[in-house]
Amino acid sequence: MSKPTIAPQVLAILSALVEAKTGIHYGIDDAALLTDKVEARARELGFDSLLDYYYLLRYDDADSREFDALIDVLVVPETYFFREFDAVKLVVSEFLAPAVAAGKRPRVWCAACATGEEPLSLAMLLADRGILGDVDLVASDISLRVLARARAGKFGGRALRQIPDPELASRFIDTRDGVTRVRSELAASIDYRRVNLTESRAVADLGLFDVVLCRNVLIYFKLETTVQVVENIQSALVPGGALFVGVSESLLRLGTALVCEERSGTFLYRKPG
């Protein structure tokens, strides 16, 4: 069986389908990346033509099972514990802890959490303050495969590539035989959901949040999709709620109603209260 080949036209229809269903944009520069990933999946099913595989997705996948499998291949679970940790600490110290102290039960959502290192890092900080049980912690991703890995609570060595607070890490993380595990109560405290961020209904179904972390995700979307995703998230914030994006991301060019604020060197976006 020969290696599947891809014509620019096939690449165009495949990337348009992926973008229409997930919002993930593959531009001209990403052609090789998309081809490699789709080829791998098509080969697994015995297709040596990506056009044939495309028609499978288009006409013979009513229950979206194959498309979900493709998403699992396409999504890059590129994350690690304590990534951009200053922002996570700020979420706890400035938003969640004060709300709990005021007798409220704040809700926080880690959008596009991949294999769960971000919500688990947040859970560690909450547990460290003894308020883990007082906060609703929701984490979501579009890929069922990565969510399954997140729920399993087992990680590889690269998940710990940066440890800004070794003492905190040692209290909650255990690494043996090359496998990193977090304490079970942390994983149990997180409500993992499958959510496509471009679907406003799916986002609305999650309810309202005091804080949303959606970091290093918007870079995968085209401008129009980013605007839509930010609007969906904005609708999911309570008045005065805050959205945190990645350090290299900015919402300023989007003309969003969210207001940019800077706290201790970290930028966040507040919904006017």
Added chain:
Amino acid sequence: MSESRPSLALSEQERAKIAAVDVRVATGGLDDVLSLLRMLVEPSWAVRRAVVAGLAALGDAALPGLAQALRSERDSETRIAAAVDAFSASSGKAEQAALSLAADPNPAIAADGAQILGRRRVVAALPALEALIHGPDDNVAVAAIEALGRIGGGRALDSLVAAAQGSSFFRAFPAIDVLGRTQDPRAVAPLAALLSNPLYALEAARALSRTGERAAVAPLSQLLSSRSGANLRIGAVALAELYEQAELRYGTAASIVEALRPLAQSPALAERLARSLPDADSAEQIAICVVLGALANEEAIGALSRLVESPPPIGPAASKALNRLGRDAQAELLRVIRQGGTQQRLAILPFLSSTDAKELVVDCLRDDDSAVRVLACATLAKFGDPSVVGALFERLEDSDAEVAQAALSAIQALGGPLTEQLATALARSPVANLRRSALRILAYFGFPGALDVFIDVMNDDDARLRELAVNGIALIDGDRAMRTLLVASTGASPRTRAVAAKAMGQRRDDSRVIGALMDALRDADPWVRYYSCQSLGKLEWNDAAPRIEELLRDPAGQVRVSAIEALSHLGGDRARRALLNAATSEDVDLARAALIGLGIAPHSDALPTLLSASTAADPTTRLMALSALSKFESPKVLEVLIRTLGDADPSVRNAAWGFLAARSGADATAALVEQLRIGKNVERAVAALASPTRGRVGDIVSNLRKAEESTARGLVSALARIGTDDAMAALVLAMTGETPIVRRIVAPVLGALGTRESIDALRRAETHDPDPEVRRICALLVPS
């Protein structure tokens, strides 16, 4: 006049106005001129361009009005810019009027006059422009400096050097910049002298880098030996730009790399460059990688290999630098990979191109890191030496599926006498995955000796193995193989039947497949119908057309699309009508498949449908329409391609550039030359012109004779980048052409190419060229 314009890009209103402009120009009376002058503030760029062209064509009749507009109607920047454009391009005797404008006491008018003199390249205006450089107004002086740069030549160059060395900061800077842009080899020495002046060093380095001249390497290299990190980075940026400029202009930076070679001996330079990366901005980081690549010594390659995994822009820049290393650097690459660890192996394996590295790469097949093993497989496939297939077969058992897949691909790429024997043995393995790999290899090559293996597998419980066997059987000649294939096509498993239907599309030689495929069009499984349609189309079995047309109403979408694809290959009026109907279907995939189909056998009936689809809201549909249209010879297609160069979607734009580049004919070349002249996408236009289509070299040469300087530079670069014998011959011949400006542009290119013919041409021009400027430039370029 309006015939050559891409009318599809214009609105009705614009078209009407342009037609009116054409009438005014054709009539050419005073009222017409006045009317055109009033239209200089037209909001539409396309209309304004037509007005400017019209006023320029009217020549002397329009000049007084244009001068009046520049003197007295300066309330609109649009009018001023358009009037200057028309004045500059005027077919009349505009020199005196422009000199008069340049002498105007109003600095803004004088600056416009200087600009016009420069754009018209009025050599007689040199004394006036030199005077303006020393005049009281800085803006006028800068305009005069720009004009001198455009006029070029020894005297203008001397004036620019004087301005660059003068005491006025505001005039020295633009003069240095213009000197760099002249691309005149004589600018190198005075610019190099300015490097020692801290005030101007940065600007001088930038200007030197823009010359693209080999002679600029030595002075810029000295910046790398500076103790100052800032100077080191400035030097790296300038050298990298010099490298890029040479590559763009001459199609090769070999002369720059050669001139940089002595730097490879500088102790610890590579290390210093690598150490300076954290303090560098992104442009500097990329430049440092380029210079490291040009050094190409062991130390530099080691540094680059450590940088490959860095985040952008350093990682990609380091990869690119390693990729540029020629065969000359293979020894250094091997030394680094031998002494390095996993990271070095990952960084360097993709760039090995020498079979001398075979043993080392085979060692990498056993690396602890699976990514290294994958790369090693791909590298061995690239080497093309089948003696390594034994080692690759071992990797089929790799615990990492990606490695096993890479080994399989490599074996398929290499083949060789051992492959059949090893694969046949592996087909008996008790491990299912290994048997699948073996079947894939045997099926890929269709070894006749593997028929028994395939037939055995047809009874296997593993459906995937059966499918692979069917694929293999289809490639084997003979009745026994055919009978097995026919049995498979009526088997119980829909997947096996589908694979058999697909495989039969490769059996053009046996009529029995047609009957089987026609029967399979009625199969209960949609994928069997899908592949049967596809195969009948591939086999171009025209009698199947009526049955395939029925499948356009099939309940399964993929079957309808497959029917469209099959009809595209069958041709004929009925099939074309079906495609035309489907092209407007609400099912976008059906419509897109039909659009592609209409391009397979181009017919004028299809043109309106395709032209309409080329303006669809959906970019993917536009792309499909454009692909199909590119197969048509019609001049309307050229108009669409030109329009689509500015499409909102990058994929469509990219495709339009590609199709235009690949299109042969004088009109397509003229369209690209026009893009060059407009100047918005110079690099893309040069790259497209450098596509060696039929007649391209001759078309470029024809355009070169009448081109303005900036366009001529692009055309000469395109010839250099085409690099074929006829393109090289055209460049050498251009040194004997009529236009001195073209000879001045061609000379440095011949110097950079450095072939015996090009140097001979320079030697001849050094002594015999009628233009003293050309002789002086050639004297600088001829090797001593």
